[in-house]
Amino acid sequence: MSAVIAQAITEATAAFRGDPLNARATFKSESQLTNGFRSEVRIREHSLTVDEPTRIGGTNDGPTPVELVLAALGTCQEITYRAFATALDIPLEHVAVTVEGDIDFRGFFAIDPKVRPGFDAIRVTVNLTSSASAAEQARLREMVNRHCPVLDMLTRPVPVTFP
Amino acid sequence: MSAVIAQAITEATAAFRGDPLNARATFKSESQLTNGFRSEVRIREHSLTVDEPTRIGGTNDGPTPVELVLAALGTCQEITYRAFATALDIPLEHVAVTVEGDIDFRGFFAIDPKVRPGFDAIRVTVNLTSSASAAEQARLREMVNRHCPVLDMLTRPVPVTFP
Numbered sequence: 001m002s003a004v005i006a007q008a009i010t011e012a013t014a015a016f017r018g019d020p021l022n023a024r025a026t027f028k029s030e031s032q033l034t035n036g037f038r039s040e041v042r043i044r045e046h047s048l049t050v051d052e053p054t055r056i057g058g059t060n061d062g063p064t065p066v067e068l069v070l071a072a073l074g075t076c077q078e079i080t081y082r083a084f085a086t087a088l089d090i091p092l093e094h095v096a097v098t099v100e101g102d103i104d105f106r107g108f109f110a111i112d113p114k115v116r117p118g119f120d121a122i123r124v125t126v127n128l129t130s131s132a133s134a135a136e137q138a139r140l141r142e143m144v145n146r147h148c149p150v151l152d153m154l155t156r157p158v159p160v161t162f163p
Numbered sequence: 164m165s166a167v168i169a170q171a172i173t174e175a176t177a178a179f180r181g182d183p184l185n186a187r188a189t190f191k192s193e194s195q196l197t198n199g200f201r202s203e204v205r206i207r208e209h210s211l212t213v214d215e216p217t218r219i220g221g222t223n224d225g226p227t228p229v230e231l232v233l234a235a236l237g238t239c240q241e242i243t244y245r246a247f248a249t250a251l252d253i254p255l256e257h258v259a260v261t262v263e264g265d266i267d268f269r270g271f272f273a274i275d276p277k278v279r280p281g282f283d284a285i286r287v288t289v290n291l292t293s294s295a296s297a298a299e300q301a302r303l304r305e306m307v308n309r310h311c312p313v314l315d316m317l318t319r320p321v322p323v324t325f326p
Contacts, residue, residue: 005199008220013272023268027282029233032259036168037245039238043226048211050238057171063206065239065313068231070192073323075202075213076228080271082200096195105186108243108310109176117309118316119190122323145325147271150228152281154321160236160285160314 005086035059066119069154070099076150077126084143090136094129122154168249198222229282232317233262239313240289247306253299257292285317 016023031041037052038061050065052058063071074097085092100123107117130137145151179186194204200215201224213228215221226234237260248255263286270280293300308314 005220008218009272012219012268013274016269016272016274020267020269023272023274025266025268027227027230027233027264027266029230029237029262030259031234031237031241031261033241033245033257037242039241041234041238043230043234046226046230048226048234050234050242052242055171056175057168063209063211064190065235065242066316067190067192067206068235068238069313069316070190071194071204071206071211071213072228072231072235074192074194075204075231078194078196078202079200079213079215079228082196083271094196096193098194099192101190103188103190103312104183105175105188106179106183107315108246108312109172109179109186110306110310111176111179111186116315116319118312118314118319119321122321124323124325126325143273147273147280149266149271149281150232151323152270152279153229153232153317155323156279156281156320158282158285158317160287160318162287162289162308 002086005083009083009087038062066101066103069119070101070122073097073122073124073148073150073154074099076148077124077144080144080148081126081128081140084140084147085130088140088143090140091131092128092140093131094127096127098125098127099123100125165249168246172246172250201225229264229266232282233264233285236260236285236287236311236313236317237262239311240287240307243307243311244289244291244303247303247310248293251303251306253303254294255291255303256294257290259290261288261290262286263288 037058041048049062051061101119107115200221204211212225214224264282265284270278
């Protein structure tokens with residue numbers, strides 16, 4: 001599997017260096033509310049159900065949108081660890097990530113305009129199993145946190161428009 | 164369903180006004196790479212598979228992390244529309260959202276340090292079916308975009324720590 005990933009990274013890097021336009025891509029999610037707070041999502045050939053817990057009026061048929069943000073960050077960290085471990089030839093046997101987010105619902109519920117509606121703190125716990133030295137693992141971590149796409153989007157503003 | 168949501172909103176708002184500590188909550192996602200770029204996610208009693216497409220070395224068993232971010236934003240918009248339409252008593256028959264994100268992979272692949280690894284632009288298309296007046300719909304949209312948790316987290320930096 002690592003050989004497949006290494007080859008894919010090598011080929012993609014060559015294509016992107018050859019013509020930066022090759023590196024541009026657009027991703028899409030389409031969704032709609034079906035009942036109450038329940039939403040059905042289509043992403044390419046994949047589908048996903050998002051919902052709210054029953055205590056706030058949902059039917060709990062799936063994770064909430066803010067939980068999806070935590071899952072996106074955790075899995076993006078993992079995939080970025082795998083990619084950079086492969087590219088840097090640093091041994092990495094296993095990676096698991098737990099992400100926690102703290103929210104104050106007075107923001108969403110419009111009770112206090114000074115309270116933000118999203119998470120006011122996110123904590124990421126990365127568990128690596130690796131025979132690499134501590135220095136190599138530190139170098140890997142530094143590269144991952146500089147290049148993890150979802151970490152970038154949560155820590156630096158993304159221009160969002162409603163065309 | 165609207166009556167259930169209205170009652171849930173009323174009860175939650177009263178509880179949060181009564182004691183702001185009632186409004187604090189922590190959410191959690193736990194995940195681990197299982198094979199290559201494939202990750203299995205647990206969120207409460209829900210599970211989810213995240214993966215990368217085959218062309219970059221994945222097995223395409225689920226959406227990618229950056230696509231999850233788009234899904235989180237689209238579904239959060241929908242749920243926030245339903246919640247505020249209910250709270251403001253504005254008719255809303257249906258809501259569907261398409262979210263697109265543009266990325267330049269030279270960021271993730273560490274080809275150009277000036278290129279951010281995440282989306283450099285996100286476009287949100289909201290399709291409402293509503294018998295409300297244009298003014299009511301504009302008021303609803305304004306309230307949604309001020310209180311949508313995922314929109315907040317993408318447009319304003321979230322403190323992310325690695326304790």
